[in-house]
Amino acid sequence: MDLIRLEDVLSQIETIPQVPGILVVYEVRGLYKPIDQQNIHDRTFCECICNRYQCSDKEDPCSGHA
Amino acid sequence: MYHVVPDIFVEKRQDGKFLIFSPMMGKVSLVNAEVLISFKSSCQSNFKGSSAEQTSLFLQLGLISNSEIAMPNYTLPPFQPTEVVLFPTNECNARCIYCYGNTGEIEVRNLDFGVAKQSIDFIVSNALIKGAKEFSTGFHGGGEPTYNWELLVNSVMYAKELAKKTGLHSTTSIGTNGILGEKRIEWIIENINMVTLSFDGPEDIQNKNRPLVNGGASFPYVSHTARRLIDAGTDVTIRATITSESVYRLEEIFDYFVSLGIKSMHFEPLSECGRCITTHQTSPEALTFVNNYFPLIQKAKDKGIDFGNSLGQLRGIKSSFCGASGDNFFVTPEGYITSCLEVSLLSDPRSSIFFYGKVNTDKDEMEIDEKKRTLLASRQVYNMPGCNDCYAKWSCAGECPAKAESAGMLFNVEPDYIRCQMQKIMVKKRLEQSVSGG
Incomplete structure (x- = not known):
């Protein structure tokens, strides 16, 4: 099964009792910085042929691949 | 005041656990159904009846944010490449x-x-x-x-x-x-x-x-x-x-x-x-x-x-x-x-x-030709309807435009496109690996 939108999952669990049981978080991971902490600049070059994946702002590079 | 983070994706796994991916917050997590039930009821009450523990948990999972998320909105800069x-x-x-x-x-x-x-x-x-x-x-x-x-x-x-x-x-x-x-x-x-x-x-x-x-x-x-x-x-x-x-x-x-x-x-x-x-x-x-x-x-x-x-x-x-x-x-x-x-x-x-x-x-x-530049710059994933419900949208970002154009899908990549399938499989595997100690 693929990942689907949260809204669609929530709509499917309508019949589950409204009072929740114990909330369990098995694991949580940070993959990269949240969007409000990222510097999102224009990405230059080509992802497929030339892998010189670079950020156009070298002084303040994109946090996602800095 | 809490804001529900946009574009959150979930998978119900075979073991009954739920994998949650919040691309905007860069978070992936594995939770039980009760977390989602609790989140749903919290949303319905606009988080007014939620305990501090609940909201703290939702923040940690990247489900909510203290401030409204400013979604990406690309502005084409003047043509001044270096x-x-x-x-x-x-x-x-x-x-x-x-x-x-x-x-x-x-x-x-x-x-x-x-x-x-x-x-x-x-x-x-x-x-x-x-x-x-x-x-x-x-x-x-x-x-x-x-x-x-x-x-x-x-x-x-x-x-x-x-x-x-x-x-x-x-x-x-x-x-x-x-x-x-x-x-x-x-x-x-x-x-x-x-x-x-x-x-x-x-x-x-x-x-x-x-x-x-x-x-x-x-x-x-x-x-x-x-x-x-x-x-x-x-x-x-x-x-x-x-x-x-x-x-x-x-x-x-x-x-x-x-x-x-x-x-x-x-x-x-x-x-x-x-x-x-x-x-x-x-x-x-x-x-x-x-x-x-x-x-x-x-x-x-x-x-x-x-x-x-x-x-x-x-x-x-x-x-x-x-x-x-x-x-x-x-x-x-x-x-x-x-x-x-x-x-x-x-x-x-x-x-x-x-x-x-x-x-x-x-x-x-x-x-x-500024018109052509503007047209190319408009190819942003948030302008591509076929990508709207895809969990890989903010990492794949509409896939390679040249290859998509060859397939006749420049501005609207369809989900059965082979490169889309690869992108999705790769993202999903990376997510799964992230929450399995990888």
């Missing part, structure tokens, strides 16, 4: 069986030095206006850039000369097939900062995929070039194309490059275009590629190797796949300005999309 990639020629000393440039089958065009010089002048001028500290000159293209050796050397020397005059730092890069004589290798070591070497791996694969013009073996040349560059300490990255045949030998290919001392590799599945039509080379099947590729991610990590490709990268949010929708300034052998490395000829039907200007040496100006 980087140029020159395509010196569309001729080549190899005849790769999947060549996207169809070298040897098209009229040879070589870039005029006047065009190259004017392009370098332009980026240097922009760097000075913008107060940047450096400018960058790259060499790539539908052909082998070293095949027009004189232009390559003259352009690099000119860039160096300008750097000296202006006090700016000049960086140079090249994408080459590595079929080079000793003197040229020496020159590259001395004068080029970053080298991307097109190299498909062990001898039989390399010789089959990337033969010389006369059909001869390219492996002895390319492996020699690789060794020389590595020994000299050049910043070199391998760019290997993976076909439906070589996909089963990914680990062997990887190990071979490791044995050469390579520290940076890029394994890209073949995209069926160019010469593939006559040689009948095919892309690897999506799941086969991913299943063979994925174990190498950890292996590369363990060995300190920079290993990647254009698929399923979880490096942060992006709204366009690459610089083709942005500020790419690539100059073709005919002097046209293209935003895509793959589209280098006017005869390519896709040039009507990706060619957005011309270097006019008569008038000493850049002729820029």
Whole structure:
């Protein structure tokens, strides 16, 4: 099964009792910085042929691949 | 006041656990159903009845935020690039069986030095206006850039000369097939900062995929070039194309490059275009590629190797796949300005999309079609309806525009598109690995 939108999952669990049981978080991971902490600049070059994946702002590079 | 984070995706796993991916917050988690039930009831009450523990948990999972999320909204900057990639020629000393440039089958065009010089002048001028500290000159293209050796050397020397005059730092890069004589290798070591070497791996694969013009073996040349560059300490990255045949030998290919001392590799599945039509080379099947590729991610990590490709990268949010929708300034052998490395000829039907200007040496100006720039810049994932409900949307960002255009899907990629499938499988595997101690 693929990942689907949260809204669609929530709509499917309508019949589950409204009072929740114990909330369990098995694991949580940070993959990269949240969007409000990222510097999102224009990405230059080509992802497929030339892998010189670079950020156009070298002084303040994109946090996602800095 | 809490705000529900947009674009959250969930999978109910076979073990009954729920995998939650919040791309905007860069979070992936594994929870039980009760977490989602609790979240649903909290949403219904606008979080007014939620306990501090609940809201803290929702914040931790990236489900809510203390402030409203400002979604990406790309604004096309004025045309002032400080980087140029020159395509010196569309001729080549190899005849790769999947060549996207169809070298040897098209009229040879070589870039005029006047065009190259004017392009370098332009980026240097922009760097000075913008107060940047450096400018960058790259060499790539539908052909082998070293095949027009004189232009390559003259352009690099000119860039160096300008750097000296202006006090700016000049960086140079090249994408080459590595079929080079000793003197040229020496020159590259001395004068080029970053080298991307097109190299498909062990001898039989390399010789089959990337033969010389006369059909001869390219492996002895390319492996020699690789060794020389590595020994000299050049910043070199391998760019290997993976076909439906070589996909089963990914680990062997990887190990071979490791044995050469390579520290940076890029394994890209073949995209069926160019010469593939006559040689009948095919892309690897999506799941086969991913299943063979994925174990190498950890292996590369363990060995300190920079290993990647254009698929399923979880490096942060992006709204366009690459610089083709942005500020790419690539100059073709005919002097046209293209935003895509793959589209280098006017005869390519896709040039009507990706060619957005011309270097006019008569008038000493850049002729820029702003309408085309604006059209290209509008290709952002949030403008693509087919991507709306896809969990990979903020990492794939609408996939490669040139390949999508070839498939007739430039502005609306459909979910059954093979590259989409690869992107999704890769992202999902990365997410699963992230929450399983990977």
